[in-house]
Amino acid sequence: MICRTSTTLLTILLTAQITSAQKRVEISPFFGYQVGGGATSFPGRLDIDADTSYGVFVDVRVRPDATIQLLYDRQDTVLSFRSNDPFTPTQVSAGLSIEYFHFGGTVEFSEESFRPYFALTVGATRFDPAPAEFGDEWRFSVGFGGGVKTFLSNRFGFRLDGRVWPTFLNTSGGFFCSLPGGCLVSIEADLVYQANATAGFFFVF
Numbered sequence: 295m296i297c298r299t300s301t302t303l304l305t306i307l308l309t310a311q312i313t314s315a316q317k318r319v320e321i322s323p324f325f326g327y328q329v330g331g332g333a334t335s336f337p338g339r340l341d342i343d344a345d346t347s348y349g350v351f352v353d354v355r356v357r358p359d360a361t362i363q364l365l366y367d368r369q370d371t372v373l374s375f376r377s378n379d380p381f382t383p384t385q386v387s388a389g390l391s392i393e394y395f396h397f398g399g400t401v402e403f404s405e406e407s408f409r410p411y412f413a414l415t416v417g418a419t420r421f422d423p424a425p426a427e428f429g430d431e432w433r434f435s436v437g438f439g440g441g442v443k444t445f446l447s448n449r450f451g452f453r454l455d456g457r458v459w460p461t462f463l464n465t466s467g468g469f470f471c472s473l474p475g476g477c478l479v480s481i482e483a484d485l486v487y488q489a490n491a492t493a494g495f496f497f498v499f
Contacts, residue, residue, distance in 0.1 A: 319499045322453050324348065324394035326492030328369045329393075332488050333463070338377040340486075342390065345371040347490050349394075353455070359402045363415060365437075367394040367457075367490070373423065389424025392488070394459060407445040414438050419461040435461040449498045459488040475488050 323452040331342025347369040353361035398415030420433040441455035463486055 303478070320351070320353040320355070320361070320493050320496045321499070322351040322496035324351065324453065324455065324492040324494030326455075326490050328367075328371075328392075328488055328490035330419070331371075331486050331487040338375055338379070338384075339375045340390070341376075342486070342488070343372040343374070345369055347492065349492075351455075351494075351496070352495075353400065356399075358405050361400045361402075362415065363396075363398050363400055365394065365396045365415060367396075367459075368392070369488075369490075391420075391422040391424075393420040393422070394418075394435065394437065396435075397419070398437070402443075406453075409443045409445070411443065412438075412440045412441065413455075413457070433461050433463055435459055443496065451496050451498070452493075453496050454493050456491045456493075457489065459490075461486045461488070 323347070325348045327344065328347035329344040331340075333340045347367055349365060349367035352364040354363075355361050369392045371390055371392065373386075373388050375384075375386045377384040378448045391426035394417060396415035398413065398417075400413045402409045402411040404410065415437040417435060417437070419433050420430055421433070422430040437457050437459050439455065439457035441453060443451055443453045445451040463484060
C-alpha cells in the first residue's frame, strides 16, 4: 500500500514538474560577431578570421533564478595557416565552419524584468573545412560568460550575451586529414580560444 501510494505521488510530482517545465522554456535565436581562434606552434601559425556567428539558446527554468541551457553556435569563416620554416615556407587558406554544441546552465542575479546572468557550459566543437576531401574535426570545449535578459512581457524579451570558447585541440601533426591523401595543415597546439558577442530576442513557452 505504501509502495503504491509512493509511486502515485511520484507520478503526480513528475507530471507537475513536466507541466511546469513546459511553461518555462525560453528559446532565443541570436546573431553576433565571433573573433579569435589563433594558435602558435612549432611548425607555424594557425589563424581563424573574425566573422559573424548565429545560433540559438534553449533555456529550461529549474529555479526562479537559474536555467539549464542548451546552445548551438555556428560561424562560417576562413582558416589560414603560415609555416615558420624558412626552408619550406608554406601558406594555406581554406573555408571553415565552426560549430559549438553545448550543455550547461545559467544563474541570474535578479528575479525582476532586468536580469544579468552568468553562464557555464561544456560540449563539443566541430571544425568543418570547405574542401570536401578533408574530414571534419571534433574537439572537447567549454564556454563561459554572461549577459543580460530584459523581459518585455511574460512571454517575450531581449538578450545580450558574451561568451569565451576554449577548445582543447591536443594535437600534434596533421589537422584536417584525408585518406589516402595528406593533411590540410600541420600544427602542434593545445588550445584555441574564440569569443563572441551576440544579441537576440527570446520567447517563453
